[in-house]
Amino acid sequence: MSSIRPRIRPSLIPSAIRRGGSRALKFAGYPRFESPSLHPNLVTTAKYPLIRFLSTSRHPSLTMSDNTYVAPLHPRPGGSREDGREFKLLHFIYDQPNRDEIQGNPQKVLDLIDEFAQTYHFMNIGPDKGKFITEIIAERKPEVMIELGGYVGYSAILFGDAVRRAGGKRYYSLELNPEYAAIANMLLDLAGLRDFVRIIVGRSDLSLHKLFNSGEVKQVDVLFIDHYKPAYTTDLKLCEQLGKIVPEVSVVIADNVLYPGNPPYLEYVRSTVEQKREAAKKGPERTYNKEGIPDRTVQSFLGADATPQFDIIGNPNLVYESKLVKPETIRDAIEVTLCVGVQE
Numbered sequence: 634m635s636s637i638r639p640r641i642r643p644s645l646i647p648s649a650i651r652r653g654g655s656r657a658l659k660f661a662g663y664p665r666f667e668s669p670s671l672h673p674n675l676v677t678t679a680k681y682p683l684i685r686f687l688s689t690s691r692h693p694s695l696t697m698s699d700n701t702y703v704a705p706l707h708p709r710p711g712g713s714r715e716d717g718r719e720f721k722l723l724h725f726i727y728d729q730p731n732r733d734e735i736q737g738n739p740q741k742v743l744d745l746i747d748e749f750a751q752t753y754h755f756m757n758i759g760p761d762k763g764k765f766i767t768e769i770i771a772e773r774k775p776e777v778m779i780e781l782g783g784y785v786g787y788s789a790i791l792f793g794d795a796v797r798r799a800g801g802k803r804y805y806s807l808e809l810n811p812e813y814a815a816i817a818n819m820l821l822d823l824a825g826l827r828d829f830v831r832i833i834v835g836r837s838d839l840s841l842h843k844l845f846n847s848g849e850v851k852q853v854d855v856l857f858i859d860h861y862k863p864a865y866t867t868d869l870k871l872c873e874q875l876g877k878i879v880p881e882v883s884v885v886i887a888d889n890v891l892y893p894g895n896p897p898y899l900e901y902v903r904s905t906v907e908q909k910r911e912a913a914k915k916g917p918e919r920t921y922n923k924e925g926i927p928d929r930t931v932q933s934f935l936g937a938d939a940t941p942q943f944d945i946i947g948n949p950n951l952v953y954e955s956k957l958v959k960p961e962t963i964r965d966a967i968e969v970t971l972c973v974g975v976q977e
């Protein structure tokens with residue numbers, strides 16, 4: 634496996650971090666932190682008067698040392714559903730007698746998914762958490778939004794529509810499982826978003842690297858993380874080390890941070906620069922940190938033996954302001970993280 638693993642060449646030229654715009658994420662409209670104890674290391678620009686909103690970075694760019702990646706065979710795509718509920722959903726929606734009224738109407742497609750989800754559990758973001766994210770999209774007006782983990786397209790329809798309405802250019806949905814991606818494409822087609830949302834099938838780390846390295850995506854405006862839980866932190870760090878997390882621009886939203894929970898991710902986005910620099914002394918990460926993530930969750934999707942496809946170093950100098958956003962109606966929450974600067 635190691636012979637086909639793309640690796641960083643630290644000697645390569647430092648990548649440039651683009652200068653951030655002046656749009657600031659306003660948290661005022663969102664609920665206060667639900668668990669202050671989870672936020673011991675909240676960083677703000679006020680705490681770091683010396684933060685410079687950088688135009689350069691000292692971090693090496695990544696290149697593929699070998700781009701002949703051979704995809705592993707998945708036992709069953711995604712690994713979580715064996716009863717074909719995703720295909721049943723497709724039939725349920727396409728069998729609706731009023732298909733003409735649904736065509737081109739994202740909300741009607743979402744309502745049908747929500748209706749069907751009363752019978753079967755689906756891994757969708759759902760309307761409660763989704764509402765907070767569409768508000769952030771309306772405020773930030775990202776040109777491009779990327780999601781990690783598309784499943785059958787619920788979040789791609791909800792957020793893709795929001796990005797399009799906010800004047801954005803493109804929504805990328807990175808999905809491991811080709812069957813889920815096919816279903817999502819059918820539903821996006823019905824919602825009238827097929828030309829706006831691009832689904833990329835494959836592992837998120839490889840897809841992110843390709844999107845950024847090809848120049849197709851220049852920076853992270855809004856990134857929604859909702860895939861293999863141990864990969865949340867490493868995929869964010871991959872974006873960092875590629876120089877795509879931009880102060881005062883990049884917002885990262887992570888789902889399921891309370892249920893099933895993702896302690897390594899929360900710890901990372903709430904750490905100080907000093908704590909991250911200390912941790913970085915151990916060298917590049919070649920495994921996923923699974924501490925505190927339930928076994929069942931670790932075993933899903935990529936599986937317990939999976940490793941990142943790159944040496945992960947991140948950029949510990951990035952300063953984040955991060956908070957939990959929890960709808961009252963559900964036990965889970967999202968973590969919303971804004972990059973506010975770079976500490977020299």
Ligand SMILES: C[S@@+](CC[C@H](N)C(=O)[O-])C[C@H]1O[C@@H](n2cnc3c(N)ncnc32)[C@H](O)[C@@H]1O
Nearest residue numbers: 756757758782784787788809836837860861934
């Ligand atoms: C919780 S579901 C996503 C739900 C979706 N965001 C929504 O709200 O409608 C997680 C998805 O992530 C996908 N996934 C898991 N690991 C992945 C990886 N490493 N790269 C890309 N997709 C992955 C799974 O196949 C699954 O479809």
